[in-house]
Amino acid sequence: MIQYLTHPIFIVVKEAAITLNQEVYVVGGFVRDCMLGRESKDIDFVTLGSGIDLAKEVANRLEDATEVNYFKNFGTAHIRQQNWDFEFVGARKESYREDSRKPLVESGSLSDDQNRRDFTINAMAISLNESDYGSLVDPFNGVEDLNNGILRTPLDPDVTFSDDPLRMMRAVRFASQLDFTIEEKTYNGICTMASRLSIISQERITDELNKIIASKRPSVGFKLMFDTKLLHEFFDEMIALQGVEMRNGLSHKDNFYHTLQVLDNVAEISDNLWLRWAAIMHDIAKPNTKDFNDKEGWTFHGHEFVGSKMVKHIFRRLKLPLNERMRYVSKLVLLHLRPIALTKDIVTDSAIRRLIFDAGEDMDDLMKLCKSDITSKNERKVQRFKQNLKIVEQKIRDVEDRDRVRNFQPTVTGEEIMEIFKIKPSKEVGIIKNALKDAVLDGEIKNNREEAINFVLKKGNELGLTKP
Ligand code: CTP
Numbered sequence: 001m002i003q004y005l006t007h008p009i010f011i012v013v014k015e016a017a018i019t020l021n022q023e024v025y026v027v028g029g030f031v032r033d034c035m036l037g038r039e040s041k042d043i044d045f046v047t048l049g050s051g052i053d054l055a056k057e058v059a060n061r062l063e064d065a066t067e068v069n070y071f072k073n074f075g076t077a078h079i080r081q082q083n084w085d086f087e088f089v090g091a092r093k094e095s096y097r098e099d100s101r102k103p104l105v106e107s108g109s110l111s112d113d114q115n116r117r118d119f120t121i122n123a124m125a126i127s128l129n130e131s132d133y134g135s136l137v138d139p140f141n142g143v144e145d146l147n148n149g150i151l152r153t154p155l156d157p158d159v160t161f162s163d164d165p166l167r168m169m170r171a172v173r174f175a176s177q178l179d180f181t182i183e184e185k186t187y188n189g190i191c192t193m194a195s196r197l198s199i200i201s202q203e204r205i206t207d208e209l210n211k212i213i214a215s216k217r218p219s220v221g222f223k224l225m226f227d228t229k230l231l232h233e234f235f236d237e238m239i240a241l242q243g244v245e246m247r248n249g250l251s252h253k254d255n256f257y258h259t260l261q262v263l264d265n266v267a268e269i270s271d272n273l274w275l276r277w278a279a280i281m282h283d284i285a286k287p288n289t290k291d292f293n294d295k296e297g298w299t300f301h302g303h304e305f306v307g308s309k310m311v312k313h314i315f316r317r318l319k320l321p322l323n324e325r326m327r328y329v330s331k332l333v334l335l336h337l338r339p340i341a342l343t344k345d346i347v348t349d350s351a352i353r354r355l356i357f358d359a360g361e362d363m364d365d366l367m368k369l370c371k372s373d374i375t376s377k378n379e380r381k382v383q384r385f386k387q388n389l390k391i392v393e394q395k396i397r398d399v400e401d402r403d404r405v406r407n408f409q410p411t412v413t414g415e416e417i418m419e420i421f422k423i424k425p426s427k428e429v430g431i432i433k434n435a436l437k438d439a440v441l442d443g444e445i446k447n448n449r450e451e452a453i454n455f456v457l458k459k460g461n462e463l464g465l466t467k468p
Contacts, residue, residue: 001126002134004034009058009086013045014128016057022049025110025125025137032121035146036178044087046113046125051088052077058086092116094163111139118160118167119174120145120152149180157189165196168230169208176212176221190228197233202319205234209318213276218267219260226256237314238280240287245298252298255286258375265372274325275365278332279372284310308334328362332369335359339370342395343388350442352392352399357441367393403440403447410436411449412456420456421465432459 010026017024024047033040047054052070055077059068062081070077077088093108094116110125117123120140127135136143140154151171153160161167168190171182182190197205212221222238225231232239242256259280266279285307286300293299311330315322338355359366367389374385410433417429436455438444445451457467 001031001034001136004031004126005128005134007043007084009043009081009084010128012061013054013058013086014130014133016054016061017047017128018130020049020053020057022047022054023110024048024054024128026128027113027125028117028122031124031126031136032142032146035124035143041083042085042087044089045128046089046091046110048091048107048110051075051090055079055086055088058088110137114139115154116160116163117154118164118170120150120154121174123154145183149178150183151175151180151186152183153186153189157186158193161189161193161196165193166200166204166208168193168197168228169200169205169212169225172221172224172228172230173208173211173215175224176215176218179216179220182224187228190230194229194233197230202234202317206318206320210273213263213280214271214273216267217264218276219264222260222263234318237284237287237310241283245290247292247298248294250292250297252290255283259283261375262369262372265375266368269368269372270365272365274328275332275368277320278329278336278365278369281307281311281314281329281333282336282369282373283307284314284333304334304337331359331362332366335366336369336373339367339389339392340373340385342392343385347392347395349399352395353403353441353443356396356400363396367396403443410440410452411447412436412452417456417460420453420467421460422468423465428460428463428465431463432456435459 005026013024024045026043027046028044030040030043045051045054052068052072052075055068055070059065059079062079065079065081068077068079075090075092079086079088091108091110091113093106093112114123114125114137120142122142123138123140124142125137127133127137140152145152151174153167171186171190174180175182212218212225215221222231226239226242238256238259241259242254244251244254259282262282263276263279266276270276283300283303285303285305289300289303289306291299291301308330311326311333312322314320315326315329320326335355335358338358342351342355356363371386371389374382374389376382376385414425414429414433417423417432418425421428423429436452436459439455440447440452445455460466
């Protein structure tokens with residue numbers, strides 16, 4: 001395994017450990033990622049003795065590292081050097097949990113430490129000791145599991161998952177990220193223990209959830225979370241999407257699997273996490289707005305509006321940011337039907353301008369979401385919709401080239417309106433401003449200053465205002 005020990009830190013750690021007369025090993029994710037050929041800039045060291053003492057000894061030997069940050073209660077220490085992170089921990093008998101509320105510092109052997117890690121592929125260690133520098137210590141055959149793409153707990157799953165229930169989410173996350181399979185006993189353990197996720201903070205759950213969403217094919221992770229019932233622990237609104245109802249021989253599509261298909265489609269064309277969230281949320285209000293009538297069959301009227309309102313509530317609960325990212329997701333949910341609506345035969349420039357105005361900077365992302373939303377099994381239908389969207393895209397480009405409304409700001413501001421008529425802030429200013437915006441978007445006037453000023457004067461006159 002010596003080929004993985006190319007970073008100069010390994011020799012420094014080895015020598016520091018000799019000075020302290022402590023054994024030390026590289027362990028966990030770094031070993032796994034090296035073997036998988038994935039880049040990793042986090043290195044975990046486990047030592048038989050004090051992790052904090054070793055970190056201090058290492059830091060003394062480094063010129064450009066940060067100070068040692070340590071948590072005495074947990075016996076962990078951290079050093080950052082350039083863009084590398086080094087974690088030091090003393091081997092322990094109990095589970096590896098940095099954020100556990102109860103301190104657990106009973107020291108143990110290397111094998112005690114490996115026993116209490118989450119998966120066999122994360123429990124491999126490489127020795128940095130003089131006698132066997134570079135040799136692999138792999139008590140659970142992690143290499144074989146890694147080669148076969150298997151996630152398996154080192155101990156009985158009940159034990160490993162009781163130690164830290166978040167590991168169930170980690171299993172799904174690794175399965176989705178690495179395209180691995182969860183071994184049967186481990187999988188059954190998750191099904192039995194899914195409800196224990198309730199003791200885990202939402203921040204930690206959402207952290208794993210976002211890693212699942214950021215993976216290449218997020219549907220893999222979502223299906224696993226759904227089947228094991230992990231998803232039921234924190235995302236009722238998504239669970240409600242699942243299922244098909246039939247009435248008078250008419251059924252609607254299963255919106256859960258449809259949503260996952262849209263999410264995968266988006267993931268294929270964009271790495272933007274928030275666009276992926278928009279895919280997850282785009283039909284979230286369908287269960288709440290579902291209705292049936294003989295004329296139309298199944299309807300979900302207003303689901304885009306109701307859904308856009310649900311975004312904030314869900315983001316708050318899931319501890320996702322309540323800032324411009326949330327507003328972006330909410331906006332895309334609200335607008336997700338608009339481009340398709342523009343595929344009708346007769347579409348006015350005005351409708352196109354209004355969409356460009358409403359979507360603003362996010363027009364391109366909206367089109368990506370809209371394209372991804374076409375999931376019919378009928379290939380001819382898919383092709384027809386895609387073709388129609390292309391036509392809409394072309395129309396959007398034409399209108400934009402001509403009118404530049406994407407970041408449209410009326411050329412006359414509210415302050416200027418007050419100045420022109422020498423009036424104070426009032427209802428009239430708002431009315432004129434809105435009328436001006438509508439006139440430009442509807443193509444009544446061009447978006448230039450001269451036409452805008454004339455329009456403002458005319459509108460003011462209609463409201464009984466005169467230029468002094
Ligand atoms: N670990 C664990 N149980 C957890 C979290 C971590 O047993 N709930 C152990 C695993 O051995 C893991 C190591 O701690 O490999 C480091 O954890 P972390 O840095 O969180 O994850 P990585 O496995 O390195 O993966 P990633 O960097 O992708 O999060």
